[in-house]
């Protein structure tokens with residue numbers, strides 16, 4: 080099949096592209112960086128250099144594709160850009176995708192959404208996934224769309240490193256012994272490949288993706304053991320304290336508030352209610368696998 084992959088050679092799109100190429104598909108990878116062309120070609124894909132901010136570029140690139148894999152990317156450091164309206168930025172990209180799908184005539188879409196996309200409010204920063212799913216859902220019924228809803232990525236835990244180094248603990252506005260799911264981009268890529276290869280896709284489908292489930296206190300124990308700090312603790316602070324800390328670190332205030340509310344929705348499992356109603360089988364990459372990557376990053380920083 081002729082497949083378009085957005086997300087360049089990012090965490091999901093690199094293993095996704097490698098797997099699709101190995102399976103004999105013709106893959107075109109969209110990157111905003113001309114210097115990425117060589118690395119894209121080295122794994123056997125074609126490069127389309129341009130931006131997902133440009134609907135005409137997307138329309139031209141999508142033409143003739145059997146399947147498009149879509150994700151919304153913002154530039155590096157965007158969470159610290161005080162001029163960014165994250166909801167408006169995602170709405171614009173989603174509208175570009177919708178326009179390009181209609182202009183190019185593509186009939187099969189696999190879209191990277193997220194846990195929390197079923198909630199229009201109370202999920203903080205994740206509300207943009209609700210907006211994007213709704214925009215794509217309005218596409219004509221002959222466009223088959225699978226919404227991938229991965230849970231929180233393991234790599235988010237790399238953000239714990241600064242407070243472990245400075246205050247000897249993981250610090251957030253949620254914590255405790257209730258289990259929650261986490262996921263590896265490797266398992267997400269594998270699930271996307273499965274969806275792409277379904278020969279008669281449903282008109283609309285939602286698929287949650289997770290790799291492992293464990294509690295914040297278990298995270299502290301497993302990561303602590305990996306970095307030679309077996310007594311590492313996960314400390315819980317208030318929403319207000321976290322908000323003050325994120326803003327002091329220079330984060331865009333809208334996004335900081337969105338992070339605080341997203342984490343608050345983890346308390347009591349509100350964020351995960353729909354996930355547990357449609358619980359997927361867990362992927363292969365476990366927290367103990369990620370702990371090795373975490374330790375390497377910890378000792379390097």
Ligand SMILES: NC(=O)c1ccc[n+]([C@@H]2O[C@H](COP(=O)([O-])OP(=O)(O)OC[C@H]3O[C@@H](n4cnc5c(N)ncnc54)[C@H](OP(=O)(O)O)[C@@H]3O)[C@@H](O)[C@H]2O)c1
Pocket residue numbers: 085086087088089090091092109110111112115129130131132150151152153154191192193194229230231232235264
């Ligand atoms: N973190 C989580 O827990 C979580 C949970 C659920 C869903 N998600 C979603 O996961 C996604 C991130 O996936 P990922 O980790 O695979 O991505 P990633 O590693 O951040 O890679 C995304 C790539 O997209 C490219 N890009 C950036 N801006 C672009 C533009 N304007 N036009 C074209 N390409 C652009 C960049 O590569 P180039 O420099 O080569 O262009 C970038 O490396 C986000 O959409 C997020 O909402 C995250």
